[in-house]
Amino acid sequence: MNRLYQKLLPYIEKNSAYDTALTLLSWDTETLAPPDAGALTAKAVGILSEEAYHVFVNDEVISLVEQLSTEKEIKTLSDTERSIVRHIKRTYDRLSHIPPEEYREYAEFCATAQQIYCHAKQTGNFSEYAPVLEKMIAYTKRFTAYRAKKGEKIYDLLLEEYEPGFTIKVLDPFFAHLKEELVPLIRKVCRHNDKIDKSYNYRSFPIGKQKKLCNFLAGYIGFDFNRGVISETEHPFTTGLHNHDVRITNHYYKNNLESAIFSVIHEGGHAIYEMGIADTLTQTPAAMITMGMHESQSRFYENLIGRSEAFWAPVYPKLQKMFGTTLSDVSLDQFIHGINKAEPSLIRTEADELTYSLHVMIRYELEKMIFNDECEVSELPKLWNQKYEEYLGVTPQNDTEGILQDIHWAMGSFGYFPSYALGTAIASQIYAFMEKKLPVEDLLRQGKLSEIREFLREHVHQYGSVYDANTLLVRMTGEEFNPDYYIDYLKEKYTRLYQL
């Protein structure tokens, strides 16, 4: 091992230990902590964040990283080591311009902001959330401006934190292309929507049984319960301490069967990714996966696998048995049509596969406006509603089903949303490649999901963020990111389903 790189190891370990603690504190706040714990726990989070800040932001680390970045040294490093050095440098560049005290205040603020957001969402009161959002935007602008070079756009820098290379220059044409291709298809589909009867989905499904089903589905697609747990929250999400401790949450509605099913398959896809990261990468900065690729795995399982007839053929009879007479009059064919029914709707996480990307586009456009200083926080609810009207033809009746539906901004995650659309598109590209190598449909019909998981592990999961999304795609498929796979897939699928 490179002698300089070796000197970095204690810092890498230390960074990972703080990461574990802070991830757990955040998980705990979301899932379990009592209502009044907020302020005092946030104080601890602030202090630990400042401690964590100093792990990479110090003279020794930057000197080691600089030495390791010279041509002579870089040649001696493995791909993994090189990516770890690059990630440390990125972290250093991002943090070192922020005064540590300010970073601590920000971390403490973040740890309480989500609770204020959740309360505002519950009561539908945007004005309660507005000052928090304003402060979060101000922090984000200030912190990003600290490191922006001349001519660099704040929003581009934010976007690159989640998926390097996918800046406005790439995303503007990407979304324009989607809009151009998908909006006419959506219109056509909607004219035929009476063809699909989905009323069965809103019957009564006991929550205990739903939990049992969802745990079964998680295990069925490859979630390893020795390395993971499933808890309950208002909004499903995934987090992980390392590749032997990955956690997902789910939410169960008595009168909506689909919601929990597709949440657990989506989050399960994320979890399978994190569980599959190589042991040599976990607990290093290269285990922090780029979000476009991360979302590609969750959307792969949720849509390409989870909404296919081949997946449900062996599983649907179990569902019918589990819920007795409630589903006995619903055929597999009706169920498959039901879970694929496309309808413009208000809530992103509940959206069907066809309209989903438009929800993401709306958020992308608003974020661009925010960071180009083109709108005030107070205008956001109105702008949100206008865009929903324009692109999807539906209007929120209140802010809970409008701008208050997503927690991301309350977590300081600006620039994250495009990853959902990118990931969805990448998923189709990976699926097309996989079909060339594996008899995917047959495997699904035979319930051999482990072969699919192993394929993804081999080509994607094990690498963590050693490669960025585009590099990994090229290594795997020989081709750069190409959204046409996604558009073709949707066109073929919906033309077939709706017999257009």
Place this chain on the structure above:
Amino acid sequence: MNRLYQKLLPYIEKNSAYDTALTLLSWDTETLAPPDAGALTAKAVGILSEEAYHVFVNDEVISLVEQLSTEKEIKTLSDTERSIVRHIKRTYDRLSHIPPEEYREYAEFCATAQQIYCHAKQTGNFSEYAPVLEKMIAYTKRFTAYRAKKGEKIYDLLLEEYEPGFTIKVLDPFFAHLKEELVPLIRKVCRHNDKIDKSYNYRSFPIGKQKKLCNFLAGYIGFDFNRGVISETEHPFTTGLHNHDVRITNHYYKNNLESAIFSVIHEGGHAIYEMGIADTLTQTPAAMITMGMHESQSRFYENLIGRSEAFWAPVYPKLQKMFGTTLSDVSLDQFIHGINKAEPSLIRTEADELTYSLHVMIRYELEKMIFNDECEVSELPKLWNQKYEEYLGVTPQNDTEGILQDIHWAMGSFGYFPSYALGTAIASQIYAFMEKKLPVEDLLRQGKLSEIREFLREHVHQYGSVYDANTLLVRMTGEEFNPDYYIDYLKEKYTRLYQL
């Protein structure tokens, strides 16, 4: 504020932040983490423990503490500040002799030892646990020897970590006194045990209802659900991040009603204590309560309150209603006799009030032998069983109901057990004092538990560990620790219950 003390504040905050993270990591490992998470999470715990080690073990802190310990400066400090300085000094004295690397290894070892213990307990396999126990004892002996002054006994130093002042010199006569007074009483009671029919306790009680009941009881005695949560584990316990986040666990057995009820009242008593610590003390070293006083509060609620007729008079009808016909033939009087029935038994946590202290005495005697180098780890199961035979007339059939029943040694908590007996005795002393000031029985009959909680908060809880147990007793009652209250209470109670 004293200028030197002010310089200590950032260290106090930082120490508390690490404490929060490490407490949460430990809680999470016990309650939720997936089975295979152990080793990687333990690594993070080791690293964070070493980071935490350096917070107080450094030149600036020790210089500040030394300056603050001079007569001139000490006068300028409040009781709280003085106790915080004293606690920092104690932590420093305990840690500074241990090399930091060794401390990290120890912390990492501790984080995995409990899992090995739990597995050994499940399978009844002491030999799986023996090497862990040996290593834990070796660490404890070595770490304690580092700081032992000439003539100081290792076990005395361990005892004082949990309850200052209560060394072998105090505990030997304390246990001898208990033995002398209680053993004849136990013999007499046992001869009349057919007077009490407790068979109802082993009927079938649905776990969902038990949970509902236990949550009600927790709230009834004063557990604040805005500041606390209740989870489930094999062994009930209490932990806390600060006075706004205190957590207890419970365990439910379908065929044992009492177990969960008295666990939740016991742990609830601990939790009420931690929730009642003053806001100025929480997140400081003076919030770490001495264990004798801590156990006094749990045992106060469990026994003095929870096993009294006055407590159950208003509550028992709810129980009967909740469990329908299962309890309809059991009168309040039979229930009160049932929950107080004394029988020599094998499991400490399930023991009745009368025989409980003998379980503690057995552990005390074994710990003394261990740290006086009078026995080998391999001999412990046999010694354990012999002492149970001798003092309680019962013999474990396997190590799960013998030496493997307690998790404490696997946590490195040697010297803790006596706190249970001390706390039990202190509880009676506090009760006797409370009776002079409050119409306790009337309050219980009227369900006014909050007045009892407020009394304890005023006299005990708010102070955390600003005072040690004996000082607090003197401040409160005007009298030093006196176990005769406890003995008198048991004699009176059992003579009455058994009409001896």
